[in-house]
Amino acid sequence: MIRSFHINSVVNRGTNDITNEGVLTVEESCLHDILSGEPLIENAGITIIPPGEHNIRTDTIMDIIPISTKVLGKLGEGITHTLTGVYVMLTGVDTEGKQTHEFGSSEGILAEQLCLNRAGTPSERDYIISFHVTLKAGMGQERPGPLAAHRACDRFVQIYREKLKKLKGEMCSERHEYHDIVRPGKKKVLIVKQVAGQGAMYDTWLFPKEPSGVDGGHSIIDLGNMPVLLTPNEYRDGAIRSMQ
Amino acid sequence: MGIGPSTKETTLHHFRDPLLDVVSSDEELDLLGVLVVGTPDDHADKMLVGTRAAAMAECMRADGVIMTSDGWGNSDVDYANTCEQLGIRGIPVTGLKFSGKNGGFVVENKYLDGIKDICKNAEGIESCIVGENNATELDARTVTALLKLKMRRNSPADK
Numbered sequence: 001m002i003r004s005f006h007i008n009s010v011v012n013r014g015t016n017d018i019t020n021e022g023v024l025t026v027e028e029s030c031l032h033d034i035l036s037g038e039p040l041i042e043n044a045g046i047t048i049i050p051p052g053e054h055n056i057r058t059d060t061i062m063d064i065i066p067i068s069t070k071v072l073g074k075l076g077e078g079i080t081h082t083l084t085g086v087y088v089m090l091t092g093v094d095t096e097g098k099q100t101h102e103f104g105s106s107e108g109i110l111a112e113q114l115c116l117n118r119a120g121t122p123s124e125r126d127y128i129i130s131f132h133v134t135l136k137a138g139m140g141q142e143r144p145g146p147l148a149a150h151r152a153c154d155r156f157v158q159i160y161r162e163k164l165k166k167l168k169g170e171m172c173s174e175r176h177e178y179h180d181i182v183r184p185g186k187k188k189v190l191i192v193k194q195v196a197g198q199g200a201m202y203d204t205w206l207f208p209k210e211p212s213g214v215d216g217g218h219s220i221i222d223l224g225n226m227p228v229l230l231t232p233n234e235y236r237d238g239a240i241r242s243m244q
Numbered sequence: 245m246g247i248g249p250s251t252k253e254t255t256l257h258h259f260r261d262p263l264l265d266v267v268s269s270d271e272e273l274d275l276l277g278v279l280v281v282g283t284p285d286d287h288a289d290k291m292l293v294g295t296r297a298a299a300m301a302e303c304m305r306a307d308g309v310i311m312t313s314d315g316w317g318n319s320d321v322d323y324a325n326t327c328e329q330l331g332i333r334g335i336p337v338t339g340l341k342f343s344g345k346n347g348g349f350v351v352e353n354k355y356l357d358g359i360k361d362i363c364k365n366a367e368g369i370e371s372c373i374v375g376e377n378n379a380t381e382l383d384a385r386t387v388t389a390l391l392k393l394k395m396r397r398n399s400p401a402d403k
Contacts, residue, residue, distance in 0.1 A: 120257025
């Protein structure tokens with residue numbers, strides 16, 4: 001079961017929290033702890049981007065991430081809480097201005113570089129929290145660099161996951177129950193997803209501890225790029241983290 | 245070559261993939277699962293992992309496969325091989341892949357006729373606009389319908 005909690009506004013305020021009224025608060029000082037164990041990251045910042053205010057400059061977009069957490073059970077079963085109305089955008093550059101991209105950079109004016117309303121992008125009504133990382137020189141092109149950026153961003157998201165776990169289920173704005181349905185006698189169909197598995201910014205992780213997370217995940221490169229089978233519910237519960 | 249910003253499937257895309265919604269809610273289909281396969285650097289490894297994916301589909305007695313890709317160029321070698329390996333095993337395959345004007349298959353074979361180009365950019369290019377050339381629900385419905393047609397053609401009892 002996935003319970004969604006809608007966020008109406010995101011504001012800079014003294015703590016990193018989610019209120020019962022649907023306000024998400026951001027406090028940048030959390031970066032001190034997050035970055036203390038990341039020697040490859042020169043610095044990072046957090047910017048709140050309200051809906052419609054996309055006429056700002058951005059570094060290349062590495063990922064768009066939902067804020068979701070397990071409340072009961074493991075990935076693919078039990079209960080997941082997720083936020084709607086706000087998504088995290090991870091961007092990357094190094095101290096010499098080299099964008100953290102693999103095959104084309106999306107740096108530029110956000111309004112021109114992000115196509116809204118797709119399954120994988122925010123809608124025009126959503127807030128975006130930009131987590132922008134500056135890596136040490138040259139580190140954006142080596143595997144540990146982008147990984148450090150994803151890991152730092154995941155630690156930031158984890159602060160909200162801990163708050164999201166504690167929100168009361170009956171306060172949710174939407175509730176969806178998903179069952180892996182067997183339909184005997186019907187045509188058996190398999191979805192095959194070919195994913196990135198060649199290197200630094202061309203990687204895909206599976207089975208994180210938290211939905212759409214990094215911590216605890218396994219790189220498909222380290223798995224030899226061999227096929228891995230997911231149940232439909234594991235897939236829709238955030239079993240894949242795009243590490244590009 | 246690999247994944248361009250406009251074809252990249254973000255973590256959010258995987259979390260709410262329209263293809264999963266379309267196939268899992270179709271009452272005429274029995275969704276077996278989601279098989280995730282990587283794209284190695286080495287050519288022999290590319291052939292190996294795609295062939296293992298096709299062998300798994302065969303062992304699962306899949307009647308059909310829908311295949312997706314979040315990149316283009318070099319990874320077409322993997323994609324085309326997996327489609328061919330499925331085809332050799334008599335398993336109909338349709339799929340979603342960016343082609344546009346600059347991302348046509350770098351290698352081809354006779355099992356790629358059910359692959360739909362997901363290019364949305366008006367000029368048919370890798371625009372570097374995140375999300376622009378991603379698969380949508382309409383794309384998912386198109387390839388699902390096409391697979392049903394192919395499976396019917398492939399099944400003697402239904403002819």
